[in-house]
Amino acid sequence: xxxxxxxxxxxxxxxxxxxxxxxxxxxxxxxxxxxxxxxxxxxxxxxxxxxxxxxxxxxxxxxxxxxxxxxxxxxxxxxxxxxxxxxxxxxxxxxxxxxxxxxxxxxxxxxxxxxxxxxxxxxxxxxxxxxxxxxxxxxxxxxxxxxxxxxxxxxxxxxxxxxxxxxxxxxxxxxxxxxxxxxxxxxxxxxxxxxxxxxxxxxxxxxxxxxxxxxxxxxxxxxxxxxxxxxxxxxxxxxxxxxxxxxxxxxxxxxxxxxxxxxxxxxxxxxxxxxxxxxxxxxxxxxxxxxxxxxxxxxxxxxxxxxxxxxxxxxxxxxxxxxxxxxxxxxxxxxxxxxxxxxxxxxxxxxxxxx
Numbered sequence: 001x002x003x004x005x006x007x008x009x010x011x012x013x014x015x016x017x018x019x020x021x022x023x024x025x026x027x028x029x030x031x032x033x034x035x036x037x038x039x040x041x042x043x044x045x046x047x048x049x050x051x052x053x054x055x056x057x058x059x060x061x062x063x064x065x066x067x068x069x070x071x072x073x074x075x076x077x078x079x080x081x082x083x084x085x086x087x088x089x090x091x092x093x094x095x096x097x098x099x100x101x102x103x104x105x106x107x108x109x110x111x112x113x114x115x116x117x118x119x120x121x122x123x124x125x126x127x128x129x130x131x132x133x134x135x136x137x138x139x140x141x142x143x144x145x146x147x148x149x150x151x152x153x154x155x156x157x158x159x160x161x162x163x164x165x166x167x168x169x170x171x172x173x174x175x176x177x178x179x180x181x182x183x184x185x186x187x188x189x190x191x192x193x194x195x196x197x198x199x200x201x202x203x204x205x206x207x208x209x210x211x212x213x214x215x216x217x218x219x220x221x222x223x224x225x226x227x228x229x230x231x232x233x234x235x236x237x238x239x240x241x242x243x244x245x246x247x248x249x250x251x252x253x254x255x256x257x258x259x260x261x262x263x264x265x266x267x268x269x270x271x272x273x274x275x276x277x278x279x280x281x282x283x284x285x286x287x288x289x290x291x292x293x294x295x296x297x298x299x300x301x302x303x304x305x306x307x308x309x310x311x312x313x314x315x316x317x318x319x320x321x322x323x324x325x326x327x328x329x330x331x332x333x334x335x336x337x338x339x340x341x342x343x344x345x346x347x348x349x350x351x352x353x354x355x
Contacts, residue, residue: 034076034354037083041351044091045341047098048334054351057090058083062135063145064090067123073134076354083352092338099330100152103159111150119146159326164318168311176310181300187251188298190263195226195289199240202276202285208235208242209274209287216271216291223291247293259290266292 045052065073065082072078120143124131132142195212199205212230215221221229227242236242252260262272272290279286331338 034080036355037076037080038353038355039351040349040353044345045095047095047336048102050098052091052094052098054087056094057087057351059137059141060094060145061086061090062137063123063142066131066135070131073131080352080354087351091341095336095338095341096327096330097148097152099327099334099336100155101148102334103330104151104155109151109155111147111154115150116143116147119150156323156326160319160322164315164322167318167322168314172314173307173311176314177303177306180306180310184301186298186301187253189249189251189296190255190292191247191249191294192263193223193247193291193293194245194259195223195242195291196245196279197230197236197240197242197274197287197289198279198284199237201237201240202287204235204237204240205285205287206274206276208233208240209289211235212242213271213274213289216289252298262288262290263292263295266290266295268292268294 039054039058041054043051043053044057061083062079064086065079069078069082120128123146124142128142129139132139195209197205197209197212199208208230211233212226215226215229216223223244227244230236230242255263258275258277262275266272270292272288272292274287274289277286277288278284330336
């Protein structure tokens with residue numbers, strides 16, 4: 001019911017600041033500023049004798065607008081943009097609201113004055129009348145709108161919430177987790193460094209790499225010292241060079257196939273045998289020794305890490321499904337056809353204009 005309004009709100013969050021100022025800080029609307037929003041009022045729908053007009057939409061959108069953008073309560077341009085983007089979705093919401101109110105009336109549902117007062121303070125703050133003046137809304141209109149919202153929330157909880165909760169059983173959560181685990185496996189993660197030997201002579205490069213491996217495995221020399229130790233032996237040609245990469249951490253999805261092939265057989269703390277490979281940088285032949293510092297095994301994400309997320313998604317989906325079914329049942333019960341209502345509104349109809 002609120003999906004389109006939520007999309008409009010996301011767009012307006014970036015739009016509203018631009019309504020007031022340019023990048024240089026100057027007002028964008030330097031011509032005659034708008035003074036008011038003109039309402040092209042007409043009846044848009046009729047739900048069991050209750051007419052819904054453009055003015056009704058405007059009152060509802062004023063409350064929504066104030067909830068989401070209280071800082072723009074006095075901006076005519078901002079409110080106009082919100083009206084323009086939200087009026088059609090608000091119409092459907094008000095139709096659904098009237099259906100739920102009719103259902104509430106049939107079962108004798110009511111709301112206390114204290115609940116309404118608390119809701120008024122929650123939305124408009126302690127200075128209720130001053131904030132309503134910013135919206136040009138009467139206390140009675142705001143009270144009526146919020147009373148209906150309370151009824152709707154509680155009716156949906158009674159008609160939809162309990163049923164939606166019953167659909168999300170432990171077995172359903174378990175099956176959803178198993179499906180999630182299949183689609184989102186944890187990739188193995190490698191922490192490693194690479195010793196690279198370059199030399200015009202492949203024989204010199206292999207000799208130097210074997211010496212490097214001896215320093216590392218037999219003499220337990222630190223990886224960081226290998227470049228200087230091998231260079232000091234004089235095994236490399238004058239143009240030869242040995243480098244040690246910084247320590248890197250990657251998942252197996254982010255490692256090249258040649259690196260992965262060298263790292264896979266290693267245990268933490270082990271070095272590979274020298275590997276002759278082709279450098280992607282210049283296509284030259286190089287010799288590499290891989291050092292695997294740590295490997296975190298892959299597998300499935302633990303249930304406890306995603307249980308809340310999965311349950312929330314299942315509840316949201318179940319609630320939407322049950323809400324749609326409930327509202328469709330109400331439309332059939334009270335003989336409401338949304339297609340007929342849409343068809344009765346002229347295609348180019350604009351309920352609001354900026355003056």
